[in-house]
Each structure stands twice: as structure tokens, then as C-alpha cells.
Amino acid sequence: MKQLVLILCALSLTACANRPNPRWEKPGTKASVATMDEAKCKYDIGMARLSEVEKMEMVDNCMIMKGYQWISW
Known part of the structure; x- marks a missing residue:
């Protein structure tokens, strides 16, 4: 059970780390x-x-x- 919790925590932290910084965006x-x-x-x-x-x-x-347009995903 502890391993599952650790794996889920690691995955959620990895998902947050891969998000781009919020920014203003305009095509072209x-x-x-x-x-x-x-x-x-x-x-x-x-x-x-x-x-x-x-x-x-x-x-x-x-x-x-x-x-x-403000992009903040």
C-alpha cells in the first residue's frame, strides 16, 4: 500500500513539473x-x-x- 501511495505521489509531482509556465500567447x-x-x-x-x-x-x-491570450495550463 505504501508503495502505491509513493508511486502516485511521484507521478503527480512529475505531471506538475512538465507543465509550461503561464504566458501571453498570440498565433504567429x-x-x-x-x-x-x-x-x-x-x-x-x-x-x-x-x-x-x-x-x-x-x-x-x-x-x-x-x-x-493568457495561457496558464
Whole structure:
């Protein structure tokens, strides 16, 4: 029984380790371009007098307006 539990734990940890990092994705766009677009959105919003949560929402909206989709599997 203990072996079964250990095997199941090892398998579940392996499954988590193979998941890609969450990221912004847009078909036909390189990851480096997505990173630059996100940096531009953050820069444009950075000086606004908003809470951090509002700034994060604004960055999300900016990226969505540019055609990106958040991938977080």
C-alpha cells in the first residue's frame, strides 16, 4: 500500500513539473515579441494612479486588445 501511495505521489509531482509556465500567447508571434508588448503595456500603465490590482487588470486588457491570450495550463 505504501508503495502505491509513493508511486502516485511521484507521478503527480512529475505531471506538475512538465507543465509550461503561464504566458501571453498570440498565433504567429514569438515569445520575445510578447514579452516586449507586455513590457510596453506595463510601462504605459505604470504611472497611472491606480491600485496594483487595477494596474494588473489594465495590463491584461492591454494585452487582450493586442490580440494575446493568457495561457496558464
